[in-house]
Amino acid sequence: MTTAPDTQTLANISGTVVLAGAGKMGGALLTGWLARGLNPKRVAVIEPHPSDDVRALAARGIRLNPTAKEAGTVAALVVAVKPQTFGKAGPALRPLIGPSTLVVSIMAGTTIAMLDAVCGGTIVRAMPNTPAAIGRGITVAVAAKGVNEQQRATADALLRATGAVEWIDDEALMDAVTAVSGSGPAYVFLLAEELARAGVAAGLPANLATKLARETVAGSGELLYRSDLDAATLRQNVTSPGGTTAAALSVLMGEHGLKELMTRAVAAATKRSKELAK
Numbered sequence: 001m002t003t004a005p006d007t008q009t010l011a012n013i014s015g016t017v018v019l020a021g022a023g024k025m026g027g028a029l030l031t032g033w034l035a036r037g038l039n040p041k042r043v044a045v046i047e048p049h050p051s052d053d054v055r056a057l058a059a060r061g062i063r064l065n066p067t068a069k070e071a072g073t074v075a076a077l078v079v080a081v082k083p084q085t086f087g088k089a090g091p092a093l094r095p096l097i098g099p100s101t102l103v104v105s106i107m108a109g110t111t112i113a114m115l116d117a118v119c120g121g122t123i124v125r126a127m128p129n130t131p132a133a134i135g136r137g138i139t140v141a142v143a144a145k146g147v148n149e150q151q152r153a154t155a156d157a158l159l160r161a162t163g164a165v166e167w168i169d170d171e172a173l174m175d176a177v178t179a180v181s182g183s184g185p186a187y188v189f190l191l192a193e194e195l196a197r198a199g200v201a202a203g204l205p206a207n208l209a210t211k212l213a214r215e216t217v218a219g220s221g222e223l224l225y226r227s228d229l230d231a232a233t234l235r236q237n238v239t240s241p242g243g244t245t246a247a248a249l250s251v252l253m254g255e256h257g258l259k260e261l262m263t264r265a266v267a268a269a270t271k272r273s274k275e276l277a278k
């Protein structure tokens with residue numbers, strides 16, 4: 001799906017939207033919802049350690065750690081605690097879940113069956129990523145049986161507030177999704193770190209190397225985003241025959257190069273996602 005964020009659906013959600021866990025990802029979702037017009041008075045946050053930013057939102061009408069009664073009818077409960085915390089946190093969320101409450105989980109490796117067993121509700125499992133904090137995330141979502149069209153539209157609006165959304169039918173793909181787009185931003189940031197470090201090794205002052213690496217990764221990402229060309233063509237456009245880029249790519253694309261490393265890295269993350277489900 002590539003449609004624009006559905007601000008209408010977000011504004012029209014009837015009932016409370018509860019966020020459980022307002023850390024890095026939950027906080028990014030919350031920022032997106034408010035930026036896209038969700039009324040703060042309709043939002044409640046369950047968070048034992050609220051950041052200053054989250055506390056400040058209370059002044060805008062967000063309810064912080066309300067009781068189930070104070071939360072009222074919960075249209076959607078978004079679960080953004082750590083998967084390892086969910087066993088303890090999940091049962092405490094049960095009183096918030098009514099017969100028509102949509103439960104959207106963004107927890108890695110936590111299956112629809114596990115969510116159903118621990119807290120119940122009508123479940124959408126999703127995997128966002130941290131560029132959500134600037135509205136440029138990509139989320140993959142899968143709906144459990146029993147999610148109706150209206151609930152699916154609500155989940156879509158909540159997730160699309162932070163960027164693009166892709167819906168899939170096969171939950172088994174979520175482990176590989178997590179390994180590619182959920183964890184993927186970390187691989188890109190590591191590229192910026194290592195490019196800077198290699199620049200220092202090649203003789204650049206550290207601050208210049210850091211700036212060059214950061215701007216190069218950010219600018220290349222922006223070019224990839226805005227261009228109609230695919231990544232391989234954009235790469236070829238940098239590469240003059242017999243030139244400097246070709247010399248570097250012969251290392252990166254050579255034996256035991258980035259292809260092998262990335263395949264192993266994504267396989268390791270996929271395996272870890274599967275382990276979290278045990």
Ligand SMILES: NC(=O)C1=CN([C@@H]2O[C@H](COP(=O)(O)OP(=O)(O)OC[C@H]3O[C@@H](n4cnc5c(N)ncnc54)[C@H](O)[C@@H]3O)[C@@H](O)[C@H]2O)C=CC1
Binds near residue numbers: 022085107127182
């Ligand atoms: N950070 C990332 O790049 C991504 C994270 N995720 C998923 O998002 C979830 C949260 O990850 P982060 O935001 O990175 O972690 P985080 O540690 O920043 O946030 C978790 C929050 O949950 C809170 N919390 C702990 N116990 C709680 C309870 N009983 N009730 C309510 N809140 C509670 C913590 O105080 C913390 O603020 C994880 O399940 C992770 O798998 C998904 C996609 C990307």
Ligand SMILES: O=C(O)[C@@H]1CCC=N1
Binds near residue numbers: 108178182183
């Ligand atoms: O590292 C993790 O487990 C989470 C899920 C994807 C990104 N961060």
